[in-house]
Amino acid sequence: MALLELSDVQVFYDKIEALKGISLSVEAGRIATLVGANGAGKSTTLRAVSGLIHPRAGTIRYDGTTLAGRQPHEITAMGLVQVPEGRRIFGRLTVDENLAMGAFTRHDRRGIAEDRERLLQLFPRLRERLHQVAGTLSGGEQQMVATARALMARPSMLLMDEPSMGLAPMLVEQVFETIRAINADGVTILLVEQNALMALSIADHGYVLESGRIVLSGPGRDLLDDERVRHAYLG
Amino acid sequence: MSAGPLAIPSVAARRGAARMSAVSLALWTVRFLVVALVVAGTIGTILKDRYTTAQWFEFVLFGLTIGSLYAQVALGYTMVYGVLRLINFAHGDIMMCGAFAGYFVATPLENSGFLEVHPVLGMAAILAAGMVVSGVIAVLTERIAYRPFRRVQGFAPLICAFGVSFFLEQTFRGLFGSSVKSYPAPKWEGVEFHWAGLSVPGVDLLVIVLAVAFMAVLYLIVQKTRMGMAMRAVSEDGEAAALMGVDVGKVIVFTFALGGAMAGIAGVFYAFLFKQVYFYMGFTPGIKAFGGAVLGGIGSVPGAMLGGFFLGLVESVGPSLFLDGIGIKAPYELRDVIAYTLMILVLVFRPQGILGEHMAKKRA
Ligand SMILES: Nc1ncnc2c1ncn2[C@@H]1O[C@H](COP(=O)(O)OP(=O)(O)O)[C@@H](O)[C@H]1O
Ligand SMILES: [Mg+2]
Secondary structure: OEEEEEEEEEEEEOOEEEEEEEEEEEEOOOEEEEEOOOOOOHHHHHHHHOOOOOOOEEEEEEOOEEOOOOOHHHHHHOOEEEEOOOOOOOOOOEHHHHHHHHOOOOOOHHHHHHHHHHHHHHOHHHHHOOOOEHHHOOHHHHHHHHHHHHHOOOOOEEEEEOOOOOOOHHHHHHHHHHHHHHHHOOOEEEEEEOOHHHHHHHOOEEEEEEOOEEEEEEEHHHHHHOHHHHHHHOO | OOHHHHHHHHHHHHHHHHHHHHHHHHHHHHHHHHHHHHHHHHHHHHHHOOOOHHHHHHHHHHHHHHHHHHHHHHHHHHHHHHHHOOOOOOHHHHHHHHHHHHHHHHHHHHHOOHHHHOHHHHHHHHHHHHHHHHHHHHHHHHHHHHHHHOOOOOOHHHHHHHHHHHHHHHHHHHHHOOOOEEOOOOHHHHOEEEEOOEEEEHHHHHHHHHHHHHHHHHHHHHHHOHHHHHHHHHHHOHHHHHHOOOOHHHHHHHHHHHHHHHHHHHHHHHHHHHOEEOOOOOHHHHHHHHHHHHHHOOOOHHHHHHHHHHHHHHHHHHHHHHHHHHOOOOHHHHHHHHHHHHHHHHHHHOOOOOOOOOOOOOOO
16 A cells, blocks of 8 residues: 555746656555655655645645645654755754654653663664754764654654765665664655665665656666666766 | 956956955954943043942942843844744834733732732732733734744845834824823832942842743743743754644744743833833833844844843943043943944844854854
């Protein structure tokens, strides 16, 4: 069953058509990826799903209900959580407060405390920096904060916008490992990446976006082997 | 590429550099002159030895008293700026609304003798009236005048804030007249404390202590509660906060209510200190509190408190300390000039204020 489904979604910034009617679906429990060059419309797609911008046409359905007219915080409360591009952690809040912000929609104190503990075990670096202002952390640590913060919401589905951006190659490996682990815990993932090679190699299904249109789609492995993809994105 | 087109930008660049250095030379001259003036004035005043210790103490105490009010009002400017990037020009008038509310409760309480017999209960009722009325009006202005502009960039929201300011002033003038109303003076407010040859008016002490207590409560709300944390998150990145499930609209309403209530308390105290209530009374303290917020770093909550107190102290101590010494005849008449000069200097030389970030670059 498709957990997230976009059909013919069109998004405009003033008169610029950023998404020219795209359709995609993400099966529950899977990893899907949306790859494409800078400016293709990847972030726009995720922003439309999260309700940060409103499509001019088309429908977005999550878990069987339409997201039309819903506000970002309502969509998050439905368990559909985004880790935005550039991480956007709260640099003047402490690491612990960032985690608490992630759990903002929840009210089960015990569950929140358990999840916090579990995530601090997953990211031991964050425990050392728990009461430090998050803006002082390194890029890799900030990515951990962003991921942990999103997981504090106990999402059913995560939208991740270029989580590997600006990280050293070794850390990039780690990020993809983490994504796989989160998915293994049952969280459905839509991963947006410019790093097509890595993204396609962990994804069950991939979509290639070019100037606001999906030009190719298929199982991640098949796309990796596709001549056109190899030519355009993998050098 | 030929040498021709390359030569043009380099000349322009050199000219630009020369102009820059002329400007910065001028700015440095200004800084130097200001510092020289303050130092010369201070030395002159000390040499003249015109003021007694008791008088200096009085200046400082009054500076802290008025500063505590600026600090309370400055909090509203800084918090609203934080969540909306809007300078709520009408915030001084929100303070005026609280002063009126306090006046309308204080007058019958005083006339009936209740305020004389039950100062604590009476003051609590007056303060509650100021808080509630200012808080509610602040929330209404947000709902009616600012919310439609939430996604609008540019000057329109600021212009609208000017409109709200005039609207509130003229409405209160229309409803309650343009005369200055005298605020009741209960007998117990004449109490003075004496200590080591210095006298401390009870009113000043009451205002400072209560203002600090209310600000401490506000600080705890901002630092320790869920809504306070959401407010700080929205101030930093509203979109990211929304993605975490924060209802940004609710946070904005909360911010206006909190800032408005604080301004209402300040309005009651202001009326209590100066014994005057009139429709235009919010303007000057509003501008000065805004100056305090800028001084502390707009967007910073501790900065607003610090900036407010600092501005109050400078305006109270400054005339005698810097101006008397350079031979100015009626230095106290110039206290507002000192306050505004300080604000301009901060904007020119340190726009990020004492604790804040750069006003223009905040979101970059
Ligand atoms: N706020 C905006 N205003 C106007 N145009 C925008 C805005 N954001 C993105 N765009 C344009 O929309 C297109 C898609 O952008 P985006 O979704 O950010 O691409 P990607 O994430 O794939 O790099 C680009 O051409 C970009 O210039
Ligand atoms: Mg992008």
